[in-house]
Amino acid sequence: MEELLDILKDMKPGVQFENEANLIDDGILDSLDVMNLSVILNDEYDIEITPLDIIPENFKSIESIYALITRLQED
């Protein structure tokens, strides 16, 4: 989780990701950010995020992003 937090903070400095529960609805992450983040996560965690995984529920908070990574690593 710490590593993921570092990636997010590096991507969007100044955002308190620990306290945000609606990253998509609140407009903190837009489609370009999600795409950039997916590319980084694919690299860092050796997973394959597909367009199907790109739904607001998977990117709405740091917990949901972490859950997505864990699920894809198990697949």
Place this chain on the structure above:
Amino acid sequence: MSYTSFSYLLFFLGITYVLYTLFPKKYKYIVLLCMSYLFYIVSSSWLIVFIVLTTFIIYFSAIWIDKINSIFIDVKKNLNRDEKKNLKNKLLWQKKAVVCVMLFFCLGALIFLKYYNLFSEILNFVIFQHIHLELPYLKLLLPLGISFYTLQAISYVIDVYRGKYKADYCLPRVALYLVFFPTIVEGPIGRYDEYAYQLYEGHSFHYENLTFGCQLILWGLFKKLVIADRANLFVNVVFKSPQDYAGFAVIFSIIFYTIQIYTEFSGCMDIVRGSAQIFSVHLPQNFKQPFFSKSINEFWQRWHMTLGTWLRDYVFYSVSLSQPFKKFNQLVKNHCNGYLSKLLPATTALFFVWICNGLWHGASIKYIVYGMYYYVLMVLGMFLEPVFIKVMKIFHIHKETQYFRVFQIIRTCILVNIGMLIFRAKDLTTAWNMFLSCFRDFSLQPLSSYGLRLSDLLMIVCGVVIVFIVGVLKEKGVSIRETIAKRNIVLRWTVYFAALFIVIILGAYGRGYDAVSFIYAQF
């Protein structure tokens, strides 16, 4: 059959609604399906063949993909991890082959019918004229709504391919999803899981949906007949012979065209969504007060939203998460600094989105430039962001202040108006000349020389003010229809009749007015 015609509003929609109400719940979908095909035949006669073929192609493609998926589910329990991976890869290629066949026929039909002449012109110019060959110009007929229903068809099969939902074995439901008469002309480009089931299941009489639907239709008619068709009078005069005008005349004609296209397209969407709502079918929103946007990016999240989300889901993510693109990302990462490696992949993927957006709007170089115009604005915005932040710091400008927001909205409106000039002008040279003519000769001629009377101008201004107030209320989360519905019966019906008479009396039709067909219906 135009959505604003009496034949549609009084007869077609009326008869369909009566039949829908009379039929038993189980068979109500038959009314919608038959009337949708009737609407298509009346509007596009034998070209109905294309949409019927598309229906069969996507129906069988999705089922085929589903069968491949079930093979994997049946077999995978008895396999180890590596065998599972191998089988998954093998089946993935089979699924990809099915998608390619579907794209070949569905997208192929669209590309051939809509873009053959554009591509043959380009190929003749670039290659064939040098070897004394020439691709012939073909007079091709475009089936009604092909640009809209093809995107819907593709989204259905790709969603099944991606495993978002299973293939639908009910052919009438798939057929109705493509041909539903309110959406066939101008969209919205809906998704299968959003409204196919709503269309198929029968809905009993619902007073609120009926009244809310009628109100939405009335609001759409107001925007189209009172504002858009009236603005068209002025727009037509200037754009027909732009060389005769300069200064304010050109500036106002561009602004009026922006008003026209917004009130017309969003008005049409209100008629479409209202028509669907009377059958208790809720269609996705296509406009969300786009002229309150603070940036071009935000504008396209509020303007023709269903096209934007379609391009995002099926072009942007497909490109940016593809294997070749991953290699490109790696290459950029290895050879560029952090700033470039962050921006290059996103801006490259965006290029495909905007070239598709431009081409989707029309088969001409002008529309490609229209797409590229927005692409360049977005890319510049992304690359220059650090500069903007620095400038704002130096001048102590705070992003959240009211005056800066107003500045951002005005800036976005100006940029959008320039885009609309490219969109409306006959060709790129005309657009450029008109743009230059905005900065010279600011003398004004009498209104009559622009094809407008003072009363027309006043009505446009009043109409725009009403649309603006409604937009502000919507931005604040006020539901106008619900607010009216809560009032007592006298006030409520006074509002309804007043709105109806305003449209009947003030609508731009009759002597001196030409009925204007919907701009987006030509796509």
